[in-house]
Amino acid sequence: MDFTECYSDTVSSLAVAARESNVRRVSLLIQRGCSVDSRDNRGWNALHEAAAAGTIVCVQQLLKAAEGASSGCRAYVGSLTHExxxxxxxAVQRRHLAVVKLLLRAHADINQPTNDLSxxxxAAVDCGHTDIVELLVRKGAEVNGTHTASCWTCLHQAAYKGHSDIVRILVGVCRLEVFDDHMITPLFVAxxxxxxxxLxxxxxAGANVNAQASDLATPLLIASQEGHEGCVEILLDHNANPNLSCSNNWPQLPIHAAAEFGHNTILARLIAVTHRVCDRGExxxxxxxxxxKNNHSHCVDLLLRAGFSPDAQDCSSLFSSDTTSPLAFTLALKCTSSQPFSDSARLLVAAGATLTGREWLYILAMCKSDVLQYVLQQRSIPRPDQLSRTISLCSRPEQQSNSPLSPEELRGLVCEALGMVCHASYWLPTLLQAGLEPSLLLQRPYALRKADSEVLNYFLQFVNWSTLSHPLKEILLPRKESTWRPHYECVPSLSHLCRLRVREELGSVVLMQTAVVRQLPLPPPLQIYLQFRDIPPPSHATTVPQGGFLQRL
Structure with a gap:
């Protein structure tokens, strides 16, 4: 039923006149003896209509007429609609101040609740009627009652609606620490x-800026999550605690909310006041x-620049087995994406994130040589004389970008690469051109045998195949492929032996990654030859092995 419509067979003529503020007709109908309490389909009588219309003369006439009724004027003033x-x-809802005053003088119940607990x-607070709020408070209205199913008070509603003048009135008469059914205070709402x-x-006024909801959320956490910069500043200025735990389920502070929702300005403010135990603490x-989590690379960059460790702590117990490090976490989130190596991942690598076997597995599984090239530009393959130095380097919590891989990292790279040798066309040229010593790959020759002939031929051009042991040649020898003749069945050329000797003297990394060759008084073609750049890389596989990679995980 539509209670907003008034039907002619239920509404009285007197109520219609009151609704239309027709003072003369109201007076005439009263004189004729029309009932002042006749109800329509909504339960409205003439007084309800007159109060809603705000016609004080009509209200006065109706109240005077009700004095002679058997039920009396007070009962008439207190009559309720079906709602x-x-x-x-x-009258309050429609801001008819004069009518409100008149009804209060007629002993209207100032705290009469509606069916929905209003x-x-x-109603005055909800509508922002400051003058009526002042009047009702002065007349003794209950200010701390709950008026919604969720137990909100007038102060909650005023804070929610942003009626600051009304909040200023209420803080002088209300309890500040009132709670709804989730233990949320008016300050939290603001x-x-x-x-x-x-706020x-x-x-x-002294409201508790650290009051926690039933889930332990604080006003500072919710303001940080919602991106309300001004509110964050107000809370911090009033000594809100940024290090107060805000969840029963996992470690959560306001700084986490700002980072998760990408609020950079708030994050910068919280970085300055948050204890760094959250960075790497167990x-x-x-x-x-x-x-x-939401790939907010600008927040990642801000945190890294502020000194947060790119390695952080192992959080696999909180999330999943892939959350052993921030880099593993972001690579796992993006492993099925069309652009799995995100800006956030690049920032972590550039900041010196430790590359364990888990990270190498994700990187190699992308089958994108440009990704591996970027990683090796940031974390170079170490020379043999650097290995002792990289051990001490990797033991430090913070690594520097462009630092050489630690022995553990290099070992993890080789191990994972050989585990994916069937897709070596994607990673082998990049590793060898970055200065990886080929002998490291020969430590597991049975893995190399899984490579296709083109890849194996490419690899053998970086070694002196004539010096390979007979057992090693037998392992690398493919299965009777009549269309392929391995390089080591031929005698290496003198020029090839010369460049192998040059590499042996300089070292693979120096030869491949520095300008030492270009500084030699040699023609450019010979410089290219000395750096093995004349060797065409093997063609890539036609499909990227994402399925096989996921099975390995």
């Missing part, structure tokens, strides 16, 4: 919805993980 609305409630004061003026008034959670 539980009194004439006072309707009341005149709550922080959640970005009502800065209301300022409540905080200045049982804690680095905000890097939060920023990586």
């Amino acid at each position: 539980g609305e009194s004439a006072l409630y309707l 009341c005149p004061l709550y 922080a959640q919805y970005g009502q800065k003026q209301c 300022q008034i409540l905080a200045d 049982g804690e959670l680095s905000p890097l993980y939060s920023a990586l």
